[in-house]
Amino acid sequence: MKNTIILSFLGLSVLLGFGCDNQTKKETKNTEKKDKPILTQKQEKENKQLTDEKNTLFFDFEKYEIGKLPKDWNQYATGRGKETKWSVVNDNGNKVIAQLSSNRINYHFNEVIYSGLSVKNVKLTVKFKGVQGHLDQGGGLVWRFKDANNYYVVRANPLEDNVVLYKVENGVRSDLPLVGKGKTYGVNVNKIGNDWNTLSVLVQDSLFVVSMNGKELFRVIDTTFKDAGKIGLWTKADAVTYFDDLKATILN
Numbered sequence: 001m002k003n004t005i006i007l008s009f010l011g012l013s014v015l016l017g018f019g020c021d022n023q024t025k026k027e028t029k030n031t032e033k034k035d036k037p038i039l040t041q042k043q044e045k046e047n048k049q050l051t052d053e054k055n056t057l058f059f060d061f062e063k064y065e066i067g068k069l070p071k072d073w074n075q076y077a078t079g080r081g082k083e084t085k086w087s088v089v090n091d092n093g094n095k096v097i098a099q100l101s102s103n104r105i106n107y108h109f110n111e112v113i114y115s116g117l118s119v120k121n122v123k124l125t126v127k128f129k130g131v132q133g134h135l136d137q138g139g140g141l142v143w144r145f146k147d148a149n150n151y152y153v154v155r156a157n158p159l160e161d162n163v164v165l166y167k168v169e170n171g172v173r174s175d176l177p178l179v180g181k182g183k184t185y186g187v188n189v190n191k192i193g194n195d196w197n198t199l200s201v202l203v204q205d206s207l208f209v210v211s212m213n214g215k216e217l218f219r220v221i222d223t224t225f226k227d228a229g230k231i232g233l234w235t236k237a238d239a240v241t242y243f244d245d246l247k248a249t250i251l252n
């Protein structure tokens with residue numbers, strides 16, 4: 001009987017001890033919860049934005065002088081004809097970068113390239129507005145630029161209402177086949193018009209994902225240019241085009 005009482009007492013002590021441990025753990029857990037700050041959706045969004053901005057270049061062209069090519073940018077003209085004219089202009093109180101040469105020369109390419117970044121994987125986004133052009137209109141984004149005759153480009157054309165991705169290799173431009181569709185000369189899109197539109201490309205190794213106005217259009221896989229290169233903007237022939245809010249987010 002004595003043994004039974006002792007065992008019962010020990011069992012009760014163990015239970016009481018276990019209960020105390022559980023209570024301590026709960027209190028510690030509750031304290032940790034109280035100590036951890038609760039972020040609002042706005043704060044979480046701001047924190048994410050700060051993290052993203054560490055790997056992002058953004059050009060709204062507001063700090064540059066009107067009538068001049070921005071510092072650290074270089075312009076090139078290839079194909080037929082050697083005239084190109086890139087500069088910052090005033091668009092209804094907003095500074096933008098523009099290609100202004102309107103010479104009617106076909107198979108003529110205008111490039112403006114940022115010299116301050118060489119990158120392999122990147123997401124590029126830009127707003128563009130096709131102002132005028134008889135042979136061509138609109139323009140697009142350049143990446144993995146090695147030199148004026150070797151790079152990738154995706155462009156949107158308001159005259160044709162299509163978006164096409166090309167490689168320019170040794171000065172020869174060729175459109176690339178789309179994943180799951182083959183060689184279709186890009187894709188047709190809703191009327192682009194002469195208002196502002198947003199064009200973007202996600203570049204990850206050999207995969208390029210093209211979107212316009214937030215909607216994915218197509219994907220391309222190509223391994224011609226595998227190494228890092230510069231980024232920039234592009235127009236063809238006599239396309240007078242405005243560009244704004246160029247964003248480059250560097251990827252791993």
